[in-house]
Amino acid sequence: MKITTQYKDGNYAIDVSRGILEDKLTDYTSSYNQVFYLADKNVYRLHKNGKLSFIEDPILMEQGEASKYFDAFSNLLESLLEKGIQRNCLIVIIGGGAAGDAGGFAAASILRGVDYIHVPTTLLAHDSSIGGKTAINSRHGKNLIGAFHRPKGVVYDLDFLDSLPDSEMLSGFGEVIKHAMLRDQETVDALMMATKDGIDVNTVEPFIIKGIETKMDYVIKDENESGVRKHLNLGHTLGHAIEYRYKMPHGIAVTLGIYAALHISNALNQEQTFDLKRYYGYFKGLGYPVEELKTIDAEDMISLMTKDKKNQNTDRIGYIVMDSIGEARFTEIDQKLLIKLIKNLKESL
Amino acid sequence: MKITTQYKDGNYAIDVSRGILEDKLTDYTSSYNQVFYLADKNVYRLHKNGKLSFIEDPILMEQGEASKYFDAFSNLLESLLEKGIQRNCLIVIIGGGAAGDAGGFAAASILRGVDYIHVPTTLLAHDSSIGGKTAINSRHGKNLIGAFHRPKGVVYDLDFLDSLPDSEMLSGFGEVIKHAMLRDQETVDALMMATKDGIDVNTVEPFIIKGIETKMDYVIKDENESGVRKHLNLGHTLGHAIEYRYKMPHGIAVTLGIYAALHISNALNQEQTFDLKRYYGYFKGLGYPVEELKTIDAEDMISLMTKDKKNQNTDRIGYIVMDSIGEARFTEIDQKLLIKLIKNLKESL
Structure with a gap:
């Protein structure tokens, strides 16, 4: 099932189905010079020998909400820059809503904005796959620092939901x-x-x-x-x-x-x-x-x-x-x- | 002298003259619920008993380029949130290009974007008063993290240039x-x-x-x-x-x-x-x-x-x-x- 957003411009597709991950990602990644994978470390641990075995050398994000604190966020940015990310690269974020929030804000702010794809791995993330809101947390509250930055696509492979508690x-x-x-x-x-x-x-x-x-x-x-x-x-x-x-x-x-x-x-x-x-x-x-x-x-x-x-x-x-x-x-x-x-x-x- | 930007939308005025600071700022600040002043600490020290004496309790930024490192930037965001900044508030940034870069990125990302005015205090800053680029530095290079976020106005009071080395x-x-x-x-x-x-x-x-x-x-x-x-x-x-x-x-x-x-x-x-x-x-x-x-x-x-x-x-x-x-x-x-x-x-x- 494919849904396409209906904004005035900057629309993107949300593909929702089982078993679509690798094929759909290939459609997106082929038009970029280089691809950087960010993955929630727990999700990667669970799926690295299965659905995520095709991914080489991902940058691992702290699990869930822990990825949304400033230190984790600055480490994420420095890792991407360390690996030589440039404007014509694509970021693929694999994880739940928190990974999408922090990874999306990283994509929004690195080099003043690079493209990204979100691969939600939780049921809750269906909610954040729409809206273009990205954010990290402050000491003073959740989601207080961020940007509006829409993904280039959302690949929602429902197989990930099977392993959810x-x-x-x-x-x-x-x-x-x-x-x-x-x-x-x-x-x-x-x-x-x-x-x-x-x-x-x-x-x-x-x-x-x-x-x-x-x-x-x-x-x-x-x-x-x-x-x-x-x-x-x-x-x-x-x-x-x-x-x-x-x-x-x-x-x-x-x-x-x-x-x-x-x-x-x-x-x-x-x-x-x-x-x-x-x-x-x-x-x-x-x-x-x-x-x-x-x-x-x-x-x-x-x-x-x-x-x-x-x-x-x-x-x-x-x-x-x-x-x-x-x-x-x-x-x-x-x-x-x-x-x-x-x-x-x-x-x- | 007043210049108005010529973008398709989101235009702003750049006022360039001597002795205009307080009057021009009043024009802007009157339409906001609350105003937060960010000032380069060196600029504030030089002018707190003079041109900046009307400002109460500014948030002081590290001097020049030092304001553009991650720790200084996160402290700046936390200070703004600590003081209770909300979306209908205005940020006024007083300092050179570095203060404009870091303060502008703070304005871009706090609560996903609040309005700001830049008050350049150096000659170099005439260059960054146009363009809408904001940024901080990474360990891997200058200006690698940031956003495009235009100010609502630039108040360029040339009196500040008199005290430049x-x-x-x-x-x-x-x-x-x-x-x-x-x-x-x-x-x-x-x-x-x-x-x-x-x-x-x-x-x-x-x-x-x-x-x-x-x-x-x-x-x-x-x-x-x-x-x-x-x-x-x-x-x-x-x-x-x-x-x-x-x-x-x-x-x-x-x-x-x-x-x-x-x-x-x-x-x-x-x-x-x-x-x-x-x-x-x-x-x-x-x-x-x-x-x-x-x-x-x-x-x-x-x-x-x-x-x-x-x-x-x-x-x-x-x-x-x-x-x-x-x-x-x-x-x-x-x-x-x-x-x-x-x-x-x-x-x-």
Whole structure:
């Protein structure tokens, strides 16, 4: 399956399928003088005698989020320059969202920008394959330093997902759920049906593709994140606070955040639009610890939310609510009201 | 005097005059939520009780090129984030070309890009006020990591030039000479006449403005440096090698490189287009150590040139020659021939 981005210019293809890695990469690399491979060291260790055996002498990146700290980033740049990278070279980044973020920012800034291809190896990375955002972390927060720099292509070989641990599948699937929720009721119903007995890569494949398409729709409508792109933050305002406080994987925290958003949407709209029992049962059945929402401290969560760079106004908290499946809406909720809403949510569990 | 850039979009004003700093800055800063001042620590020390007394609590940058190393750069980013910079803030960078490079790259990458104003404090910085290039240095060479990120404005208050040491004036004036050479014979003659007794800020002012205009013409014709923008490298191919080997200030080495380029142009064109004696006498009279070209090692210079990121083909060296004043041309010179040409130059001195 191939998706092509729909920007005004600078478009690229996202190929999603099994077993496509080596062939697709050859299509890209043949037009460059030299190719530099960056690989998450854990991914490379797992696949160096298998799917990645054709790669010689990759530059290994620190695993996951560790690649996004300044020292790791400067080492990465120096390694590329040490090996003699020039403007007419291509960088291929193999790894999850963090590798894409740090490697993409390296590609953006080395020699003021060279081309790159991303090879996502996690389910979560389907989300970052669109949008062109690259970043590293500061001592003061995640993703605070970076650039907008689109890849020349994304080669998403689903074989990599077979070796993911369950918690990573569950985390990545959180964003798949989010994209379905932002799309329409039909997609959500089909997704819930397809995964009622658990998350299987082959069953989920069409929903990954739909997720990429949904995200693309939002990104293209609003490349500078001033308007509807905010809807992609569904589940993230509370999710980020939970992720930070309870060290929970990103997409798992987001899924708890989505459940909270449905509850809060019902409350604000004073209608039982969303069958909360049904979603609770579905999330719980897949393994999301929804019941832990009972233990969060509402005041603490709010205090973390106000540190988020998307909530610069401290009296009211920007929040994505849903009027129905497929109809998200940005609103600002007074802090005191939000505390009350979170307390009600806790009591409902 | 006010110059406005002529890009397709994203244009900005370059104000060049004495005593304009505070008023012009106020025009810019009033439309932002918050302003962060970055200042070269030496410049700030010199002017904190004078021209810069209105600035409270600036972030001090390492002096000159020291600001362009990775540690200094990451400290700069962390300081900005520590102070709570947000997307709707403005950064004002006060310092020479190095401060503009490092500060501009900080502005480009913090929160994926915030607006900035450059306040150049050296003569050399008139050159970097156009072009939108920002960069820091790698262990493997200068300016290898960076971004294209244009300022929202340049406020060039010439009062700062009064406190420059002679060697810095001489260095900056090298680029003024280069821009005149790329423009036309009339400008070169007028410049030589105006500065026959030395370099004075007030006399040089109109030539600074012409220099900015000339650079802008080139940059706009060729924003991606694939064609005519290369002409701006006049004097730089050999100049960079001399700068590196003999630790000579940039613009002084470039001026030696310009003299060499005139000599080489005469030789390649087999015509005495350029009156070498006249230029030698002029450069020497201003204080440029042109005679030191006699001591350079031709093979060593060539070996340094092939490491330049603009000379990726190792058999032939890209070089800017002049057919006449105002008519520069990019050519590739065989290494052996270039060694011979440099040796001839040395013998001529």
